[in-house]
Amino acid sequence: MKKTSTRLADGRELIYYDSADDTVRDAVDPRPLDPISTTSEIRHDALLGDSVAIASHRQGRTYHPPADECPLCPSRDGRHSEIPGDDYDVVVFENRFPSLAGDSGRCEVVCFTADHDASFADLTPEQAGLVLEAWTDRTAELAEHPHIEQVFCFENRGAEIGVTLGHPHGQIYGYPFTTPRTALMLRSLDAHAERTGGRNLFDDLVERERTEGERVVLATDHWTAFVPYAAHWPYEVHLYPTRRVPDLRALDDAARTEFPQVYLELLRRFDRIFGQGEPPTPYIAAWHQAPFGDPRRDAFALHLELFTIRRTSGKLKFLAGSESGMSVFINDVPPEAAARRLREVASAS
Structure with a gap:
């Protein structure tokens, strides 16, 4: 490169x-x-304990x-x-x-x-x-x-x-801060270690999915892709390297070499979920990496979360009252059924 x-x-x-x-x-x-002039500022929400970026200059961005x-x-x-x-x-x-x-x-x-x-x-x-x-x-x-x-x-x-x-x-x-989603993961990481005598939550999650197999979408020597047990989105896949690392910098050569084939296969399956003739599947693909200064970063597991807001042909999953108002997700597609469908649409060998 x-x-x-x-x-x-x-x-x-x-x-x-x-x-x-x-x-x-x-x-x-x-x-x-x-020269670029921005109005970006970070404001702390005292009630929820998270942060909000206020960026009014973005109203004029290219659309x-x-x-x-x-x-x-x-x-x-x-x-x-x-x-x-x-x-x-x-x-x-x-x-x-x-x-x-x-x-x-x-x-x-x-x-x-x-x-x-x-x-x-x-x-x-x-x-x-x-x-x-x-x-x-x-x-x-x-x-x-x-x-x-x-x-x-x-x-x-x-x-x-x-x-x-x-x-x-x-x-x-x-x-400039640890994101709320990562902070929740770190709290769960701590609670799991305390409850299990020091076991790592991420390791146990991946081991459980590989052992049970029902929600595994794709497994190779260096990566595991599965639909999480409590998936929030209709079709949601989490992709973990076999060797736990805190961020992208720590991936070894074997995982780097295998990643393109694994990830491209997942994306192509997403485009085949709803059958021929459907428009390309909308999705978000998100890398979760450990915060740099957190003492627990070596216990964190780099992983990618891939999900779509389309729940079936021609219909979207909207964040309505329960999701937007109380952060309680309601998923119409059982994770096991989603995993089964994503296995069905695998590329021909």
Whole structure:
């Protein structure tokens, strides 16, 4: 992998990640952009104990542009986008409309491919492996940021999820705090260790799923994918490396080599859940990594959570009163049935 860092016209950092070591990236951003000005701030909710990012400048962000005006496509034929070059493998750059900025953290955009009409599932294993290297490199870089405590790499796919740019891309958030979801996991981790004489909750969860097998979707030497016992979403898969590690930086070479095939297979199965003729399945894919300064980080387990809000053909799972008002999820699809369906739509060998 070759990494080339440059700056956009307004001072934001942009990084090319290329498979070929001899690739040259020297295009300059000619746009007359003013320096970025943000209003992002973090406010603490005294009642719930969590934090909320207030970012009013995001009201003016780009919203569903036509394909020929996509800001994530390469700059070509006299049209200048967020990427100055006329082609790229993988690109990461600072978000022009960040939810978090400065002392409040950092937001980055990850473009998986220059092909506007592709999706992550269309990538080759080599391309997917390069994205994994970019996620890992950004985690390592942001770990050195004085105001960042946790890094979250994720992808939103589909208009139903709220995606405003159709080009295949994801994001990376560097939070200045431990996120509420991770804090809940850490509390459960502590409680399990106390209850079981020091056993690790993540290890026990994965072992249980591999032993029972009913909810396992895909298992290899280095990864296990399963529908969780108490899945919140209609189709939800958690993917764990066999060797527990706290974040992407600690994955070994064997797990890195096997990841692209495993992940691409899961994404392709998601697109086949509801049968032929259905539009692409909307989903969120989210990497859960340990906070950097937490004393329990070595007990945390890196894992990816992949889920869709589509519950059946033509119908979405909306967060209504119980979910939005009280955080009590009601799932219409039994996890065992979801796992069975995801096994049924496996790629032909």
